[in-house]
Amino acid sequence: MLGLAYxxxxxxxxxNPYGMYLLQGIWVTIKLGLIGxxxxxxxxxxxxTMRISPWRWLRVIGTxxxxxFRNIPFMVQLFFWYYAGPMIFGTSLQYRINAIIGLNxxxxxxxxxxxxxxxxxxxxxAGFSSISRDxxxxxxxxxxxxxxxxxxxIIPYALRIIIPPLTTEFLTIFKNSSIAMTIGVLETTFMSxxxxxxxxxxxxxxxxxxxxxxxxxxxxxxxxxxxxxxxxIPGMIGR
Amino acid sequence: xxxxxxFAFCIIFAMTLLGSAVLADETMDRINKTxxxxxxxxxxxxxxxxxxxxxxxxxxxxxxxxxxLADRLSEHFGKKIAIQPFTVTPKTRIPMxxxxxxxxxxxxxxxTQQREEVVDFxxxxxxxxxxxxxxxxxxxxxIKDLSGKRLGAARGTTNLKAIEDQVAAGRYxxxxxxxxxxxxxxxxxxxxxKVEAYSTxxxxxxxxxxxxxxxxxxxxxxFAIAYEPYGYMMREGNSDIRDFVNNTIVWSIKTGKFFxxxxxxxxxxxVVPIPMSKAYRDYLTLICYPQAADWWKKx
Amino acid sequence: xxDAVVKNLPFLMGGFWVTVKLMFFALAGGIPLGILVGLxxxxxxxxxxYPVTFYVNVIRNIPxxxxxxxxxxxxxxxxxxxxxxxxxxVISFIIFEATYFGEILRAGYQSVSKGQIExxxxxxxxxxxxxxxxxxxxxLRRMLPSMITQSIVTYQDTCLAFVIxxxxxxxxxxxxxxxxxxxxxxxxFVAIVFFITCYIGSVISRRFEVKxxxxx
Numbered sequence: 001m002l003g004l005a006y007x008x009x010x011x012x013x014x015x016n017p018y019g020m021y022l023l024q025g026i027w028v029t030i031k032l033g034l035i036g037x038x039x040x041x042x043x044x045x046x047x048x049t050m051r052i053s054p055w056r057w058l059r060v061i062g063t064x065x066x067x068x069f070r071n072i073p074f075m076v077q078l079f080f081w082y083y084a085g086p087m088i089f090g091t092s093l094q095y096r097i098n099a100i101i102g103l104n105x106x107x108x109x110x111x112x113x114x115x116x117x118x119x120x121x122x123x124x125x126a127g128f129s130s131i132s133r134d135x136x137x138x139x140x141x142x143x144x145x146x147x148x149x150x151x152x153x154i155i156p157y158a159l160r161i162i163i164p165p166l167t168t169e170f171l172t173i174f175k176n177s178s179i180a181m182t183i184g185v186l187e188t189t190f191m192s193x194x195x196x197x198x199x200x201x202x203x204x205x206x207x208x209x210x211x212x213x214x215x216x217x218x219x220x221x222x223x224x225x226x227x228x229x230x231x232x233i234p235g236m237i238g239r
Numbered sequence: 240x241x242x243x244x245x246f247a248f249c250i251i252f253a254m255t256l257l258g259s260a261v262l263a264d265e266t267m268d269r270i271n272k273t274x275x276x277x278x279x280x281x282x283x284x285x286x287x288x289x290x291x292x293x294x295x296x297x298x299x300x301x302x303x304x305x306x307x308l309a310d311r312l313s314e315h316f317g318k319k320i321a322i323q324p325f326t327v328t329p330k331t332r333i334p335m336x337x338x339x340x341x342x343x344x345x346x347x348x349x350x351t352q353q354r355e356e357v358v359d360f361x362x363x364x365x366x367x368x369x370x371x372x373x374x375x376x377x378x379x380x381x382i383k384d385l386s387g388k389r390l391g392a393a394r395g396t397t398n399l400k401a402i403e404d405q406v407a408a409g410r411y412x413x414x415x416x417x418x419x420x421x422x423x424x425x426x427x428x429x430x431x432x433k434v435e436a437y438s439t440x441x442x443x444x445x446x447x448x449x450x451x452x453x454x455x456x457x458x459x460x461x462f463a464i465a466y467e468p469y470g471y472m473m474r475e476g477n478s479d480i481r482d483f484v485n486n487t488i489v490w491s492i493k494t495g496k497f498f499x500x501x502x503x504x505x506x507x508x509x510v511v512p513i514p515m516s517k518a519y520r521d522y523l524t525l526i527c528y529p530q531a532a533d534w535w536k537k538x
Numbered sequence: 539x540x541d542a543v544v545k546n547l548p549f550l551m552g553g554f555w556v557t558v559k560l561m562f563f564a565l566a567g568g569i570p571l572g573i574l575v576g577l578x579x580x581x582x583x584x585x586x587x588y589p590v591t592f593y594v595n596v597i598r599n600i601p602x603x604x605x606x607x608x609x610x611x612x613x614x615x616x617x618x619x620x621x622x623x624x625x626x627x628v629i630s631f632i633i634f635e636a637t638y639f640g641e642i643l644r645a646g647y648q649s650v651s652k653g654q655i656e657x658x659x660x661x662x663x664x665x666x667x668x669x670x671x672x673x674x675x676x677x678l679r680r681m682l683p684s685m686i687t688q689s690i691v692t693y694q695d696t697c698l699a700f701v702i703x704x705x706x707x708x709x710x711x712x713x714x715x716x717x718x719x720x721x722x723x724x725x726x727f728v729a730i731v732f733f734i735t736c737y738i739g740s741v742i743s744r745r746f747e748v749k750x751x752x753x754x
Binding site: 283290292325326327328334338340421424 | 621704
Binding site: 068070071072074075080171176193196203207209217 | 602712
């Protein structure tokens with residue numbers, strides 16, 4: 001039996017400078033999640049709409065995007081953009097790009113946004129296709145034009161249908177942002193390891209990081225819950 | 240009187256039992272029981288322990304030292320002790336030793352007092368210094384030139400800590416400190432221009448440089464920002480295995496095997512030529528304490 | 539074009555094999571545990587339901603990368619004996635993926651309407667017969683596409699074992715990259731391998747979905 005004596009020291013969660021490390025990490029995690037989400041939402045809705053558009057080549061592009069980004073692990077995408085990405089632009093430009101300060105942050109945000117966009121696109125498509133044909137006909141028969149129909153009937157409906165799955169995606173983007181540590185982004189998970197490497201109290205620091213993610217998750221669920229009940233159409237989302 | 244004698248005998252007997260229980264070394268026991276030496280090797284510490292993709296295996300100076308250790312252990316236990324390798328990174332090596340995933344870490348770990356509190360170190364077997372690898376025509380000539388540059392270092396290394404400490408002390412202000420996972424990745428970042436100077440121990444930097452397609456394009460700077468003595472790591476409080484490792488090091492110096500290995504990896508024709516300084520050679524000679532010719536035999 | 543990949547192919551594919559083994563063990567443990575979790579989540583016994591729900595909600599809100607590290611560094615301290623990186627990674631995957639499989643199971647069970655069950659009873663079937671002939675077949679068919687999708691996700695997740703130094707596919711690609719400096723082809727190759735394998739999986743999953751729709 002190789003029992004190991006372990007002295008707990010929860011002070012590493014708030015003692016100087018470790019508490020500061022964690023706070024900095026949380027701030028970076030929040031930034032990654034929010035900016036990444038802004039990209040994911042705009043790009044995802046666009047691509048989801050492309051997939052149900054009447055033009056074939058738009059649908060093909062949209063489908064290809066979703067299939068490519070969904071079928072390659074996020075970490076591989078991250079490495080590809082960070083290591084191979086700058087090389088694509090040729091030798092001279094490669095050095096200019098690599099010289100950007102904070103390149104790994106930008107790469108992480110963009111990669112996170114593009115990856116999550118493919119998932120948002122799927123939910124958007126599902127949301128639109130769940131609206132029955134009758135809604136379209138009813139809207140048109142009241143004299144609305146096509147753009148008006150989308151603006152006032154279809155999109156408001158679809159958005160409300162996709163809010164619950166998007167809540168899950170919004171949670172996932174914060175969790176996925178932890179993978180950015182593999183390219184040296186100083187977010188929460190990275191900081192918990194940094195504390196471990198300086199104090200050897202990894203148990204306390206990783207447990208602390210777990211609690212931070214749990215709190216963040218609860219906050220997001222709460223926020224989206226409020227949003228959902230505000231936007232509720234009577235009889236639409238049975239909750 | 241007779242009762243007293245029996246009582247004393249019992250006490251002595253009990254103490255012997257207790258004593259042997261205390262003296263038993265968990266690591267040595269496990270090696271004996273499993274017939275395996277669990278060793279932690281780095282995958283990018285050239286020339287000490289690194290993975291050669293052509294053979295897909297670990298090679299290097301410390302890897303050769305591990306074979307010597309396994310040989311002596313086999314002699315000691317009178318049976319074959321196999322090496323079970325584990326890959327460790329600067330980040331994982333100390334926890335892996337501390338939680339007994341590996342029996343001994345044989346790579347290129349700097350001996351520090353903070354680390355000594357968590358693990359045990361063998362004798363110091365090598366000295367290196369924290370410095371920077373830069374392109375041949377780099378403008379970095381002194382510590383002050385590090386200001387306004389993008390510096391790189393691996394996570395969890397003493398080198399990163401040294402840079403951060405000096406920045407905190409206001410000796411220079413770099414534009415960014417880019418943290419990478421392994422040294423080869425740091426060199427890759429330097430090649431691609433993600434960093435302008437990559438920092439770790441001079442021997443390792445020379446190792447990276449010599450393995451590059453055109454080593455003449457890179458150089459290590461003349462100054463150093465910290466000094467790094469290397470030791471092997473064992474779990475805290477297992478003195479038998481530590482003695483055994485120290486004995487192996489001393490024995491290898493006495494028999495000249497140490498110098499053969501040095502020649503193989505760091506000699507003029509080695510992977511990383513690092514001339515052995517006189518001070519280092521003297522150090523190696525001086526640490527050789529008297530040792531029985533068959534020290535590894537079980538008593 | 540793929541010279542660095544070809545030159546190091548045995549080394550890279552050795553890593554791919556590690557990835558496949560990881561996935562196999564993660565599924566072999568994750569699905570059975572997931573079934574138990576799913577049963578716990580639909581249980582009416584409070585002392586079963588609440589602990590299981592707590593476990594599911596906690597794990598699902600923590601990044602997998604943190605779960606892997608937590609088990610890797612913390613388990614040895616708790617159980618008092620060392621853990622190799624491979625079993626350690628497998629355990630974290632099982633614990634993590636089981637919560638997802640459990641939720642799929644629960645959703646599948648709840649998708650079977652009360653009416654169908656009651657219809658079963660009214661034709662004179664017993665509880666066991668209803669479960670055997672109505673509940674399980676319907677729920678299973680509804681769950682299958684999600685189960686396959688989650689298996690693909692598990693396969694993609696295995697690459698995170700990278701962080702504890704397991705010499706799997708991506709770690710090996712990175713090792714070769716640092717020697718050869720051929721990032722585009724190496725990570726391109728890794729991406730293509732993952733894309734092809736995952737795409738095949740998603741096609742299979744969709745086929746089951748279509749069948750389900752046809753079957754009503």
